[in-house]
Amino acid sequence: MSQQVEPIQRMTDELAKLPGIGRKSAQRLAYHLAAQSQEQVNALARALSQGRESIRLCERCGNYTAADLCAVCSDPKRREDLLCVVRDPRDVAAMERMHDYHGLYHVLHGILSPMDGIGPQDIRIRELMERLQDGQVKELILATNPDIEGEATASYIARLVKPLGVRVTRIAHGVPVGSDLEYTDEVTLSKAMEGRREL
């Protein structure tokens, strides 16, 4: 028996496809599930399958929702003149955890990456331009990640949007709060110096 029992193997194979779960953790999870009741395992399977089924993209911003509009877009208290562009729905969740931003979002569902063959037509840039047509948005905040693709995508969008007369801003890069200067990489430090402000 150098092989695992077939059903355990099958569970392990599928679980190991998840990000951050290696073969060893996947096997551990499979054995754990084998020791659970059928009902418990079914509850998990159902939550995943039905959960995925009921997730839709918000018609307006592309965020995940179970209705036509997401919770942000359907909230009348949000400012309609502020629009924050993010890469994917989990970035919306991160921004919302801050409880400090009261505008709307636009989710790109991807990032420009010529190396991976992802161009402007593959992410929701056309939808963004359409949203900006009515002139309601006064400021567009580009909150893509501070990496090569994120910067390139931000520059690309900035170039497209500026002619519309919309104010285009980029989130600040710098030393994270609570971190240690000594352990901050040089690129971040140089960005922090570059973005310094008068007190």
Next chain:
Amino acid sequence: MSQQVEPIQRMTDELAKLPGIGRKSAQRLAYHLAAQSQEQVNALARALSQGRESIRLCERCGNYTAADLCAVCSDPKRREDLLCVVRDPRDVAAMERMHDYHGLYHVLHGILSPMDGIGPQDIRIRELMERLQDGQVKELILATNPDIEGEATASYIARLVKPLGVRVTRIAHGVPVGSDLEYTDEVTLSKAMEGRREL
């Protein structure tokens, strides 16, 4: 929107029940699954649900199997006079990875733990005693974990089995191969000294 989208929330809740997966990882997995196709998510859900459904306990040793007998018990090349007692099926998998043990197993599916109300009748000790009745087994190797419950369970079984005239042994405790004496805890070190052998 301080809340997550409901289906994401539901997926997160179920995933967070898995061992070693905290709320943050669970949420990360939920967002990952939301971005997968329905077919991919269904494949995972099906593997878990159907996998659990087809897992049975080997009639003889209690190991996981998809048939009546597990792969070890149905292998005619295994020695029938050697029986290794382990806590659960994942311990069988660990032993089998060693490729060095050719006897059979007996899986207890638990460990004696008076604190948790788990007594001898709650784990497969009765089944073990029945297996030993025919006198085929000459040596019983107790391979429960080297912790308090594992030791107590091993002692308990040893006391029961010795009167049958079966040789009862316990796996060795000592310094793990490849580890560093400096970082070995005192209890392990003392066990290693106690179990020293002449060269």
